Amino acid sequence: MAQITLIEALTMAMAHEMARDPSVVVLGEDVGVNGGVFRATAGLSEKFGPVRVLDTPLDETTIAGIAVGMAAQGMKPIAEAQFDGFVYPMVDHIICHAARFRTRTRGRLTCPLVLRVPWGGGIRAPEHHSEANESIFTNVPGLRVVMPSSPSRAYGMLLAAIRDPDPVIFFEPKRIYRQYKEEVADDGEALPLDVCFVLRDGSDVTLVTWGAQVKETLEAADALAKEGISAEVIDVATLKPLDFDTIHESVKKTGRCVIVHEAPRTAGFGAEVAARLAEHAMYDLVAPVERVTGYDTHIPLFRLEMKYLPSVERIVAAAKRTLAAG
Amino acid sequence: MAQITLIEALTMAMAHEMARDPSVVVLGEDVGVNGGVFRATAGLSEKFGPVRVLDTPLDETTIAGIAVGMAAQGMKPIAEAQFDGFVYPMVDHIICHAARFRTRTRGRLTCPLVLRVPWGGGIRAPEHHSEANESIFTNVPGLRVVMPSSPSRAYGMLLAAIRDPDPVIFFEPKRIYRQYKEEVADDGEALPLDVCFVLRDGSDVTLVTWGAQVKETLEAADALAKEGISAEVIDVATLKPLDFDTIHESVKKTGRCVIVHEAPRTAGFGAEVAARLAEHAMYDLVAPVERVTGYDTHIPLFRLEMKYLPSVERIVAAAKRTLAAG
Amino acid sequence: MSIAASFEIEYLQYLDPEGKLVRNDLPEFARDPKQLVELYKTMSFVRVFDSKAVALQRTGKLGTYASCLGHEAAHVAIGSAMHIDDVFAPMYREYGAQFVRGVKPREVLMYWGGDERGNDFSGPAHDFPWCVPIATQCLHAAGAAMAFKIRKEPRVAVSVVGDGGSSKADFYSAINMAGAQTLPYVSVIVNNQWAISVPRSAQTGAKTLAQKGIAAGLECLQVDGNDLIAMRTAMDYAIKRARHGHGGMVIEAVTYRLSDHTTADDARRYRPDGEVKAAWEREPLKRLRNYLLAQKAWSDKHEEAWKAECERIVDIEVNAYLETKVQPVEAMFDFVYAELPVDLQEQRAQVLALEKR
Amino acid sequence: MSIAASFEIEYLQYLDPEGKLVRNDLPEFARDPKQLVELYKTMSFVRVFDSKAVALQRTGKLGTYASCLGHEAAHVAIGSAMHIDDVFAPMYREYGAQFVRGVKPREVLMYWGGDERGNDFSGPAHDFPWCVPIATQCLHAAGAAMAFKIRKEPRVAVSVVGDGGSSKADFYSAINMAGAQTLPYVSVIVNNQWAISVPRSAQTGAKTLAQKGIAAGLECLQVDGNDLIAMRTAMDYAIKRARHGHGGMVIEAVTYRLSDHTTADDARRYRPDGEVKAAWEREPLKRLRNYLLAQKAWSDKHEEAWKAECERIVDIEVNAYLETKVQPVEAMFDFVYAELPVDLQEQRAQVLALEKR
């Protein structure tokens, strides 16, 4: 079993499914010989040839539109948006078509595509290379929106996404692509979608997060532990459809919840988690819900970007506020 | 002073600003001689000529992109998306450029455009003509997202939107375009943006809504009044930036809140309102927050669409649940 | 100065507006009067259906409907030139093509009657559904063609877009992809001169719409879209080329929208009467009928009998449509995902509970 | 068959790779050695700046940087052909055009150094900022041109897009709009043969990229983009035409990206060394220098002195950049809206409070 990074786990999952299922194809800009600008598709073109690992023309509308067409005709395309900031020209085909083919045709045509989106800030990249824009998709029926936060979850969730009979937007926290290695067996075992993962048990406060922010949130839990505060950490993993039960169970226990995400606060997906708590956990909460998020501004260019992203310090402070409150 | 409908108020506002400010132009599909498929721009081409009331080629990317270019060069374009469902190809230029020119250039270039979007269901229209997709924009810094719900607010808020130095996404609840007439003076008086309007005072429960759903919500308040329940009704009007204070003041008084919107529930903008309550009104609430919304499905074609939209019955039932709860 | 590249756009017409042959190289199918009669009968059926659908809308029995009046030759030529296992990606008024391919008139009515089941074609199960967001279907067809190429299937994808739709980004993206990848994809622009109220002259500065294919390195052809023989010839050529691996093609079918844009539109607001009157002189049924009459392959008696038969069939279809019960309310949940996610189950139960009250 | 339309794409070149004149109709500006020398000096300055910027990135003093090595003729020709009140919409490597227009080298460095103030050009205040989302700048330029038309200003908008970018929907939309509205808009495709790792052959089946303009009914021209004289001649022609109301034009500048795509790229992974070597034979500085040397308008001594001067100026700019203090943290709030909305005030206060700790 190899020690691999998150991005290597993604490559391994794609290679596994391409070998297993001839209908799986990869398409995008620079995914072929170059192996992707992040090297996520490295080696796939050599293994599976340029027809199944397709360098498209430089047009995201094309990538999304032909992925939809291929998926509706029995293929399983894995399309890549080169960066989060370039996903917008794909939105029309994803929302109007990928998400709707099944319902539009009463199940006659379906759209089992995966859209891989390297996501988020903190890598000192140019403008539009650092967006946390998962909210674009979370209000859209018919989509799954997922985001792994470790090598093993990346492998298992990408397998699940490829095998899913419906379209999946697969956000990849690029800041932690190579954060650490983990043993991941190439055993073809998918992880379940539509469920949260409890990464750390705790009894005083529930920290809910996803993506790259899982790193800071776990570090915050460590820091809190040092002060005798026991934090439960939940990786939402599948944002849509949301597994609220797991979050609710935790809050029943802790009575406190801090939601952490990188996207701007207002109408970020954290709002949905907080809203569910306001609807269903009112009598469980002993303190107001806290959100630690990106600000309602654009993520700055890189000289200031770390001031924008939620820090361990901000998470710890929010957790302590919930403890002080109730 | 004329008795006019909501859509006539929009036309009046555009005509007023075009006469006052030569930099205001209207562009979109069929906005010229045809006066718009809903007649919102009726008469403008005759009054201001085909150069200032521009029938564009059939391409929403073009409309959004040239509106951005024009706005950055000192014009005040009012762009029309013919229907809500056709706004998606505009999203890239709105999010990556309109919303960012000011911050990107540190104020050197700005983007004072208005994007008018006939919005929502309930008019027995074909697919993609009935979307409540305001969530696409509410997580995006730099944008204003507004939605009037009466003729006078339509007039005053559209004037304000056109005069605003920043980009405004102006959703128009098409189901109530011609619901009723109101006296609206063509006096050039703008209404404030960034504030909620309290449409009805009440003491038992706060009903928060926007757009076409204001109609059902006011009717629900009437129905509740008949049963001795006093409902306060708030028209959010500007979704982003949100005037949470007005909502909070009301909930301090009533202790109960029902949020009503047409969009799918999960990650709809109602989530943000509920989240703010969970953060800031925890000790004011005596009952869990309720959301009465579209379901997390696509709005059905018109034989079933009224089953999808929030009804007076559903709003009343939710309000009563909050009363039963605490 | 040296010349880096040069191009010509040809124009194809066999029958003039009066139904007279203007060339003497009739293709094989057109030398067989029986085939032409069959195609004429389909065109004529479409027209009967179309006027019935408009009438249904006027009497409140149908929602907004997009008429195909005047487009019958182009549409029937497209449908009849395709193999059944080719894939068709329509916009929203290509009933002629779809009927040939097996879509039922009652399905067209269900669709415009606000019932998703209209898109569950009993005809070609792999054809794309009607596509409201203009020109997006072009990329779906290109994607289908890409799938055929990957799977080495000798199939062709055909999309239709309007003159207005040929301004849209997706149209260019699709032909560009077809050119870059030599895809079996035929993009037909049905140029009916109007996009709702916007005339073709406001859409583009290009002299022909066919020449847009040059941007993608595709072969391009402009065709008299009211001339069934020319349209069918062009489609046969394009589809054969594509099937044999020679890549995509752009065909501009020059025709005219004789109706309002849809029943929700009033074209008198923006379109001169004279133009419409002149267009009726060039309409597609008349010229093919004249030609067949001259060939003695058709007669007034045939015409009358066939019209009656069309009315009879259309009535059956209309009745079937009118008798279709509305879907159960939970249908709105049952096709959103393959399996209903846990997160939606409560909402579905709520809807059912509300319905039962 | 009749011909509906026909087109030719011309190719323009004055100087061959060795710097020999291949035509004898030199335009006026090129008959003045002083002007050519000035242009050469600018090209040469750009190259010195560029290699310094790459070095800064390699030593960790700059973020990702997009080199313009090999594009100097095309860029300087564009910048110098424009009036100062025309509007330029760049992509991200057109420093040559921007320096001519008054953008400071330190601003380029600030931008790639992660500081938004780099886009607050001290040069032409109305020029568009660098544009990362490929080809979107084309529509902004077309929008600017539309504004000029509405306001009846004799100004021209020019955008640059790459060979890759010319596949993107926005590129077509912009030229289509220009054609439909006869806009004063010049769309330059700087075809450097690669879009990161994707070769031009994978982008499109079109023989030339210039011919894409045919789709929009625009005049099109293919130019040797390494030949300053040809590029400047083409730009002068296109801009003059546009300024006089004759509409838009598409110019393909054929050149080569001699560098990696950006400093984050390693082109050896996908690009044959031999191709790069051959491209160096055709690079733009050498041929203009050879020509000027032959004309006795330039000498090795001039060359040496000018290089030294360039180094000196670039050092000043680099130092100014390195000394620029980071913006105060609240800057992230202060340009989101004209006035900070009430809803954001608390967040701004939080950031300041965190900073003070």
Ligand SMILES: Cc1ncc(C[n+]2csc(CCOP(=O)(O)OP(=O)(O)O)c2C)c(N)n1
């Ligand atoms: C993306 C998008 N924008 C706008 C519309 C509204 N709309 C429906 S049909 C139409 C005009 C289409 O004209 P054309 O492409 O020429 O086709 P025709 O209807 O004439 O056959 C418009 C603007 C739409 N359906 N989709």
Ligand SMILES: Cc1ncc(C[n+]2csc(CCOP(=O)(O)OP(=O)(O)O)c2C)c(N)n1
């Ligand atoms: C919409 C979008 N998609 C992808 C990218 C990532 N990207 C940056 S440059 C580039 C290649 C551009 O190639 P080309 O247009 O030929 O210009 P060049 O860099 O060669 O000058 C890509 C794919 C982007 N910036 N924007």
Ligand SMILES: [Mg+2]
């Ligand atoms: Mg048309």
Ligand SMILES: [Mg+2]
């Ligand atoms: Mg390039």
